[in-house]
Amino acid sequence: MPATTDPRGGPWCEDVPLPGLDLEPRSTSSGPSANSRPYSATLPPTPEAIAAFWAKVVRAPGDGHWLFTGAVSGVDGYGRLSWREGGVSRTESAHRFALLLDGIDLAGVVAEHRCNEPLCVRVDPDHLIPSTQAANLNYAVACGRTGIIRTSLRRQDRHARSLAVRNAVSGGWDPIAYSAASGNTAPLDTPSLF
Numbered sequence: 001m002p003a004t005t006d007p008r009g010g011p012w013c014e015d016v017p018l019p020g021l022d023l024e025p026r027s028t029s030s031g032p033s034a035n036s037r038p039y040s041a042t043l044p045p046t047p048e049a050i051a052a053f054w055a056k057v058v059r060a061p062g063d064g065h066w067l068f069t070g071a072v073s074g075v076d077g078y079g080r081l082s083w084r085e086g087g088v089s090r091t092e093s094a095h096r097f098a099l100l101l102d103g104i105d106l107a108g109v110v111a112e113h114r115c116n117e118p119l120c121v122r123v124d125p126d127h128l129i130p131s132t133q134a135a136n137l138n139y140a141v142a143c144g145r146t147g148i149i150r151t152s153l154r155r156q157d158r159h160a161r162s163l164a165v166r167n168a169v170s171g172g173w174d175p176i177a178y179s180a181a182s183g184n185t186a187p188l189d190t191p192s193l194f
């Protein structure tokens, strides 16, 4: 037993305020919230984030896809990027980031891939459009679902496919490698069937 034990310092009185002391609740100085990183869902894209985004975009010629070749989310298989400013960070899917750069307010907006290519970031009626009219999709988002992927198997499939597509074109546009990786062997002028 230590010789200098303070009778008031034992564990039995740790949380008992001494008379005259106005102790603050312990939860204000510790706990999970103290270590969480400040996050803002409305942080505007920084010039650095915009430059990093475009540096990762590989453009097929003509009316083709613009493919994001940066990070791919293991959660949903979409391209993903994070940025920060002033100690605040934000993460968005690459295609939603593209809509942001197009001046679109993402609040309540569902990004719709008309071209059936999850990594495509080309804001264009034939590729990627903001959709605000599908109330059922908005409802699904509000409920924490994307409304598009309903099973984990499909998520995994899209993740694997996205990695293959990214790797196929990360060195530059390569139509043969893209067709093999994407599973899309149809001629480029054939509309997607789904």
Ligand SMILES: [Zn+2]
Pocket (backbone or CB within 6 Å): 064, 065, 066, 115, 116, 117, 120, 121, 122, 126, 127, 128
């Ligand atoms: Zn596209």
